[in-house]
Amino acid sequence: MSAQHPNPQKAVAKRYYTTEEAAVILQLDKRTLQNWRYVAKPDGPPYVHIGGAVRYPVQAFNEWCDELDSQASNDPNTHRNQRR
Template sequence: MCTTDADQVFTRAEVARRLKLSEKTLRNWAATVPPKGPRFVHIEGGRVRYPVKDYLEWETAQLDAR
């Protein structure tokens, strides 16, 4: 199977490490209405993944907002 950059995803643990936050904080952000933080998608088994492209765009926007 061939993967492209668009197929790349981060796990919640990877995003938490990048942001130096707990996974619980990311779960809390996801539970707010509307959700806070980077865009995520639910996959089978109740797992959450963060598309790398969307995450990097969100991260850049946070840095630009400073």
């Protein structure tokens, strides 16, 4: 019987999202995230470069999303899930 090696990604909690994963979570095209990274004043979630790859730290990403949710819930001009 051969020894089975655990998948390190499944054994350790995920610390970073790829651009593709972040785009799926936000329901955006990955090009939107790429564009946000290149504007003078970034509008998107915080990111880091790791070995030349762009990664979104999960904790900072979630905090950024929570801040957006908070701003939207306090904005009287936000029409979330309302029929016209």
